[in-house]
Amino acid sequence: MKILVTGAAGQLGRELLLMLQAAGEEAVGIDRAELDLSRPERVAEGIAAQGADWVIHCAAYTQVDKAEEERELAFRINRDAARAVAQGVRASGGRLLHVSTDFIFDGAQSRPYREDDAANPLGVYGQSKWEGEQAVREVLPEAVILRTAWVYGAHGHNFVKTMLRLAAEREELRVVDDQVGTPAWTADxxxxxxxxxxxxASGTWHFTNEGVASWYDFAESILGLGRELGFPVKARGVRPIPTSDFPTPAKRPPWSVLSKRKIRGLLDHDIPHWRQSLERMLKEIL
Ligand SMILES: NC(=O)c1ccc[n+]([C@@H]2O[C@H](COP(=O)([O-])OP(=O)(O)OC[C@H]3O[C@@H](n4cnc5c(N)ncnc54)[C@H](OP(=O)(O)O)[C@@H]3O)[C@@H](O)[C@H]2O)c1
Known part of the structure; x- marks a missing residue:
């Protein structure tokens, strides 16, 4: 079975590709140099030519704040190219797993978001990903849409690495405590x-690690575990601040915990708590 992974240089794509190859799967990665998603008119053909049994579409425009000014590019990559990927998969008779985000929700709920809860994105990135999901479903109703959140791992840029870098440089970190969700380790x-x-599988699924955290909780654990494991930590602590003290161009959902009820029924193991996976990731990059 041939598996094609897009975004093979990104956080999730890289992790997935290496995991599949280590497990002996016939997995190939594709990156921007081989297939530029900002030119969707070429994408369907490029995907179809690979003749993969499964395409795992991890590539996306992921710069949440910059998307507010690069609206057209974000939609081209996250909606139009996602549709083209689905068209390519349909043409070659394969299956598609498309990765999406908790940012399609507005975060006004106070119970975990289920797969069929109503979308209401707050920003351009979330809207472009939501329209991408819909475009994929239109072309390939049997596609898998996998929504995740707060992604971090050994490859690429993420919050964990940023916190470790700042903790080595500064006396104190200030991190918002009124945005709540759940981190997701790329390996999980x-x-x-x-x-x-x-x-x-087909249809829509949610996956993150277990548990609930604010960005402040997450940062505190990164520093605490980082210190225990021997990372250079100069910062004495993390100070919780409200989002209003850290304004960003894009509005973010204040509460975006995803329900894992559906995927728990499919997995043959318990989903690790986010703290447990954070520790494993830190040990990996140490
Ligand atoms: N990061 C998060 O917290 C988060 C949360 C929820 C959902 N997600 C979703 O999870 C998926 C994977 O995210 P990630 O964190 O792994 O993202 P990432 O590290 O930013 O990787 C995204 C990948 O997409 C590629 N890409 C961007 N523009 C492209 C273009 N024009 N043509 C071809 N490739 C292009 C990037 O290539 P370059 O390396 O060349 O830039 C990169 O390899 C995405 O669908 C994202 O929306 C992410």
Whole structure:
């Protein structure tokens, strides 16, 4: 079975590709140099030519704040190219797993978001990803849409690495405590993706690690565990601040915990708590 991973240089794509290859799967990665998603008119053909049994579409325009000024580019990559990827998969007769985000929700709820809860994105990135989901479903109703959140891992840029860098430089970190969600380690997402493929799943699924955290909680754990494990930590602590003290161009959902009820029924193991996976990731990059 041939598996094609887009965004193979990104956080999730890289992790997934390496995991699949280590497991002996016939997995190939594709990156921007081979297939530029900002030119969607070429994408369907490029995907179809690969003749993959499964395409895991991890590539996306992921710069949440910059998307507010690069609206057209974000939609081209996250909606139009996602549609073209689905068209390419349909043409070659394969299956598609498309990765999406908790940012399609507005965060006004106070119970975990289920797969069929109403979308109401607050910013351009979330809207472009939501329209991308819909475009994929239109072309390939049996596609898997996997929504995740707060992604971090050994490859690429993320919050964990930023906190470790700042903790080595500064006396104190200030991090928002009124945005709540759940971190997701790329290795755990990749494991969930393998399970979805293996089960021949279709439809919409949510996956993050277990537990709930604010960005402040997450930062505190990064510093605490980082210190224990021997990372250079100069910062004495993390100070919780409200989002209003850290304004960003894009509005973010204040509460975006995703329900894992559906995917728990598919996995043959418990989903690790986010603190447990954070520790494993820190040990990996140490
Ligand atoms: N990061 C998060 O917190 C988060 C949260 C929820 C959902 N997600 C979703 O999870 C998926 C994976 O995210 P990630 O964190 O792994 O993202 P990432 O590290 O930013 O990687 C995104 C990948 O997309 C590629 N890409 C961007 N523009 C492209 C273009 N024009 N043509 C071809 N490739 C292009 C990037 O290539 P370059 O390396 O060349 O730039 C990169 O390899 C995405 O669908 C994202 O929306 C992410």
């Amino acid at each position: 997402i990749a494991t969930a993706i393998r399970a979805l493929i293996g089960a021949g």
